[in-house]
Amino acid sequence: MMLLNGTGLALVRGGRLLFEGLDVSLDRGGGLHLTGPNGAGKSSLIRVIAGLLRPTAGAIERPAVALADDHLSLDRELSLRRALGFWNVPKLNGALDALDLSRLADVPVRLLSSGQARRARLARVLASDAPLWLLDEPFNGLDASSGERLRLAIDRHRKTGGAVVIASHQPLADSWQEMVLSG
Amino acid sequence: MLVATIVPFAVGPDAQLLGRIGGGALWIAALTAALLPIERLVEPDRADGVLDQLALAGVTEETIGATKIVAHWLTFGPLLLLAAIPASIMVAIDGDSLLRCLVALAIGTPALAALSVAVAALTAGLPRAGALAGLLMLPLAVPLLIFGAAATGADSGSALKLEAAVAMLLVAGAPFVTGAAIRAART
Secondary structure: OEEEEEEEEEEEEOOEEEEEEEEEEEEOOOEEEEEOOOOOOHHHHHHHHHOOOOOOEEEEEOOOEEEEOOOOOOOOOOEHHHHHHOOOOOOHHHHHHHOOOHHHOOOEHHHOOHHHHHHHHHHHHHHOOOOEEEEEOOOOOOOHHHHHHHHHHHHHHHHOOOEEEEEOOOOOOOOOEEEEOOO | OHHHHHHHHHHOOOHHHHHHHHHHHHHHHHHHHHHOOHHHHOHHHHHOOHHHHHHHOOOOHHHHHHHHHHHHHHHHHHHHHHHHHHHHHHOOOOHHHHHHHHHHHHHHHHHHHHHHHHHHHHHOOOOOHHHHHHHHHHHHHHHHHHHHHHHHOOOOHHHHHHHHHHHHHHHHHHHHHHHHHHHHOOO
16 A cells, blocks of 8 residues: 655755756655755755655655654753654654663753754654655764664554654665655 | 833822823833743744744644633733722822723723734744834734823713724734734745
């Protein structure tokens, strides 16, 4: 069953054509890996899929999405558990466990290290019940074991009928459909 | 309160003169209170991606605008109305005028809050947004202040109605301006 279907997508940003005639589609269990040089439009495409940017041309159908980009979007003064609890996070405890954040759940967000904060913004996605995950450079700033935990969580999500779009410079397994944006 | 304390010192202790300009002083206090936090109303949420995540959660930008207006008003409106009572003593406003002034402020402060949020959203992300916001807000706040201050004086009926009309326009329009500005800031 098709989760995401975008056809003929084009985006002009700041007077520059980032991509045109782009088709993206993902079935349940699918994974899309966006690659390409800096400035090629990977993050912009993710924001188009999320519905935050309107494509200059083309149409897109998508389910509810969860997005992790480079913004933290958590109240710095609250504990991690309460700050994440502000958002739609039905699977919060599982997500904290999956990313090894459980023992930090009562620590105020402002005291988290940058790597821990990166895990916190991924935890919001893991804890959501959105079928489509959009992850912008999710492996940046993660240590080896956290990266492995994230890979496991992503695989679990795909096995249970979810789909994932990742923009990353890191190589991923063969089960990922790769799309190269040339800029 | 600060404004009401400074005005008698700046103008001199002439009770008649103070009584005439006192209502205006309270309006300046209201405008200052609405304008002071303007750079913190929308910009931190935009820069931290909170507005994006809210959009993904299905909250419309107009709802965000309306909520921010209510929240902003709560931070200064009720307090200002309370503070106007001791302040009226300092600027020598008598009981009747005070009552008219409180009614006018109660109608006008939500409009000031709405205007601040809309202007804050329009200037979010720009350098030195605070200065620009003040300039943008000035002409839009003038009708409200004219009728509001007039409603504080004697023979206030028609001025109060005009003030209410301006306030209604601002409160009804601001959430849509805010929503459109938040969306426009994403490109």
